[in-house]
Every structure is written in C-alpha cells, then in structure tokens.
Amino acid sequence: MTELVSQYQELPQAFLSKMPYIREVLLLPALANRSEKIIAGLTSLMCEVGQAAPGLVAEGSNEALSLSDALLRCVAFSSEDWEIAESTLQFWCSLAHCILGIDEQTSKRNATQELFLPVFSSLLDALLFRAQIIDIDEHCTGRVSSIPDGLVQFRLNLEELLVDICLLLGAPAYINKLLSSGWGLASQSIPWKEVEVRMYALSMVADTILQDGSPFDFSVVMHFVNILSSRTPAELNGCQFLVYKSFGDVIGSYSKWLSSSKSNIKPLLLFCASGISKSISSNSCSVALRKLCEDASSFIHEPPILDILFWISEGMGEGNLRIEDEEEIISAITHALCSILDKELRKTSLAR
Incomplete structure (x- = not known):
C-alpha cells in the first residue's frame, strides 16, 4: 500500500472519501455479526492507508475522523486473540508522531491536538479494556502466571503508543484518566482487573511523567497499597499477585516521589514483603524494595523500618527466591544499614 501511495498520491484521498460507506455498510455489520475475518481485513486496509498518509488523516476531515472512529471500534472489538487490536498500533503511533x-508553538498544532484529544482518550479506554486480564481465576493458578501469550505480546507492544498518548493528552490528564475510575473504597467491591491494567499503563509511561514533573497525587495508589499490604498470601489466589506485580512496577518507577512522604514507607515496605512471597511478583517487588531504601535514605534506618526489613530478610529462605531477587533484597537492607549514622546502632543492626 505504501508503494502504491508513493506512485498514486491521490489514492489515500480517494480511499478516505469512501470511509463513510466502508464504515456504515461494511464494518459496522461485520462488528455486529462478529465476522472476524472481514473485520481483520478491513482493519488491515484502513491501517495501511492511514500509515501511508498520516498527515492526511491528521488534517481532521470528516472522512479522517470516520476512519479514526472505525479503527477505534476495531481496537475495542472483543476477540479470543489480540491480533486485530495489535494490527492497529502502528497506525496510531504514526498518527500520534505526525x-x-x-511545531507546538503554532496554532495548527493546538487545533490538531485539540481535535484528536477525544480520539486518543477513547483509544486509551479501548487499549485498557483489551489489555485486561479477563478472568483472574481462569488465567492464573498457584504460583505460575498463565496469561495468554497473545496478551503478553500485546502488552509489550503497547509501550510506545501509551507514551505517545501520554504526550498528547498531557501527563496530568493521562494520570487522571487512569486513577479516576470511581472505584469503591471497600476492598470487596474493587474490580482488580481494571486496577491492575491501569497500574500497568502508569508504569509504562513513568519516564515521561517523571520528566514532565507535574504534581502527582498518590493517594489512590496508596489506598490500594494499604489494602494489599494488609492481606496475607493465604488470602490471595495466584493471579491476584499480578496486581502486586503491576503495583510493584509503579512503586519502583515512582519510588522517589512515593518515598518523599515518611508516612508512606511502612505500608510500601509491607506491600513489597507480600509481593516478594510469590514468584509472579517477586522481582518487581524486590526491585521496588531496593529503590525505596535508596530513595528514603534519610529515614530508612529508623528502628521500626529496620524491623520490617529484617523481617523480610528472615523470610528469604522460605520463598525459593531467584538469585537476582535475593540480591535486590540484600542490596536494600545493606543500603539501609549503611545509612545508620550511630555506630552502636549500626553494629547492633549488623549483628542481627
């Protein structure tokens, strides 16, 4: 298609002019009838045209917006695999990059960005929906994660697009969209699959958000951390530790901001201790533990906090941890001990 467009410049415009027909007469009935082969074929065609001429789509004509709406519907289409949604990712990246x-100082940039904000906001919703772990009990048992390979690959391929969406929406709007879902405060009513996928999306764009530097209210994150840190491993089934994994990634990514409040440290350490106990989440939580100890050096050596770290170290032999996870825990405790200024306290702590 790209070669055809290079030879026939009018082809994308001709295709776009037919988008209302393609959407109404071909795509919508196929979606209603769940005709996956037709949907996949139309998705591929629309994406190739869009990728070949993203500038034309970015002009925001009615036909271009019809194309965007059609592809949003394809992303959100529920299927046993993720091939249809995944086939659209490069188109969205091309459009976002365009x-x-x-030039962000021009009125054209502002107008174009404002026009497509609802599109990319809806795209984020659709991606989060498709990236969910649909059935917690079905996909995880015991200590081993059995998330479908297609979903694992789909999530891996989302990072670039999530960063682009964050840049287009702006970090504050992106964060607000992830964390303001109206979840109930009672732990029994929390839809953990929705929480988990949002934490995943938050960790994927950490570098972008940290670079932006906008104020970040972590109260929602800490609310869930407090709930999770109060649970014992016996209360959780295998897949719920994927929630710990995603929260562990968030804590590790934003450890400097989270550790700036002393009141956060105890629940964060207790959370890490719970997550370390299962192989699914042990690496992300042990890395988070080490980063917290590095970033909270001004008070990580206080006795109540050291007690938690020693308690974690005492349980290392019971969990069959990987060597790299043990190294992260040892590094965390070593950093905490090295931050003790009082020689006697340091000597006593080392003896423990």
Missing part, C-alpha cells in the same frame, strides 16, 4: 511533530 501530530506531535507539528
């Missing part, structure tokens, strides 16, 4: 490539 918009972000416009």
Whole structure:
C-alpha cells in the first residue's frame, strides 16, 4: 500500500472519501455479526492507508475522523486473540508522531491536538479494556502466571503508543484518566482487573511523567497499597499477585516521589514483603524494595523500618527466591544499614 501511495498520491484521498460507506455498510455489520475475518481485513486496509498518509488523516476531515472512529471500534472489538487490536498500533503511533511533530508553538498544532484529544482518550479506554486480564481465576493458578501469550505480546507492544498518548493528552490528564475510575473504597467491591491494567499503563509511561514533573497525587495508589499490604498470601489466589506485580512496577518507577512522604514507607515496605512471597511478583517487588531504601535514605534506618526489613530478610529462605531477587533484597537492607549514622546502632543492626 505504501508503494502504491508513493506512485498514486491521490489514492489515500480517494480511499478516505469512501470511509463513510466502508464504515456504515461494511464494518459496522461485520462488528455486529462478529465476522472476524472481514473485520481483520478491513482493519488491515484502513491501517495501511492511514500509515501511508498520516498527515492526511491528521488534517481532521470528516472522512479522517470516520476512519479514526472505525479503527477505534476495531481496537475495542472483543476477540479470543489480540491480533486485530495489535494490527492497529502502528497506525496510531504514526498518527500520534505526525501530530506531535507539528511545531507546538503554532496554532495548527493546538487545533490538531485539540481535535484528536477525544480520539486518543477513547483509544486509551479501548487499549485498557483489551489489555485486561479477563478472568483472574481462569488465567492464573498457584504460583505460575498463565496469561495468554497473545496478551503478553500485546502488552509489550503497547509501550510506545501509551507514551505517545501520554504526550498528547498531557501527563496530568493521562494520570487522571487512569486513577479516576470511581472505584469503591471497600476492598470487596474493587474490580482488580481494571486496577491492575491501569497500574500497568502508569508504569509504562513513568519516564515521561517523571520528566514532565507535574504534581502527582498518590493517594489512590496508596489506598490500594494499604489494602494489599494488609492481606496475607493465604488470602490471595495466584493471579491476584499480578496486581502486586503491576503495583510493584509503579512503586519502583515512582519510588522517589512515593518515598518523599515518611508516612508512606511502612505500608510500601509491607506491600513489597507480600509481593516478594510469590514468584509472579517477586522481582518487581524486590526491585521496588531496593529503590525505596535508596530513595528514603534519610529515614530508612529508623528502628521500626529496620524491623520490617529484617523481617523480610528472615523470610528469604522460605520463598525459593531467584538469585537476582535475593540480591535486590540484600542490596536494600545493606543500603539501609549503611545509612545508620550511630555506630552502636549500626553494629547492633549488623549483628542481627
């Protein structure tokens, strides 16, 4: 398609002019009838045209917006695999890069970005929906994660697009969209699959958000951390430790901001201790533990906090941890001990 467009410049415009027909007459009935082969074929065609001429789509004509709406519906289409949604990712990245490539000081950039904000906001919703672990009990048992390979690959391929969406929406709007879902405060009513996928999306764009530097209210994150840190491993089935894994990734990514409040440290350490106990989440939580100890050096050596760290170290032999996870825990405790200024306290702590 790209070669055809290079030879026939009018082809994308001709295709776009037919988008209302393609959407109404071909795509919508196929979606209603769940005709996956037709949906996949139309998705591929629309994406190839869009990728070949992203600038034309970015002009925001009615036909271009019809194309965007059609592809949003394809992303959100529920299927046993993720091939249809995944086939659209490069188109969305191309469109986002085209918009972000416009000089941000110009009125054209502002107008284009404002026009496509609802599109990319809806795209984020659709991606989060498709990236969910649909059935917690079905996909995880015991200590081993058995998430479908297709979902694992789909999630891996989302990082670039999530960063682009964050840049287009702006870090504050992106964060607000992830954390303001109206979840109930009672732990029994929390839809953990929705929480988990949002934590995943938050960790994927950590570098972008940290670089932006906008204020970040971690109260929602800490609310869930407090709930999770109060649970014992016996209360959890295998897949719920994927929630710990995603929260562990968030804690590790934003450890400097989280550890700036002394009141956060105890529940964060207790959370890490719970997550370390299962292989699914042990690495992300042990890394988070080490980063917290590094970033909270001004008070990580206080006796109540050291007691938690010693308690974690005492349980290392019971969990069959991987060597790299043990090294992270040892590094965390070593950093905490090295931050003790009082020689006698340091000597006593080392003896423990």
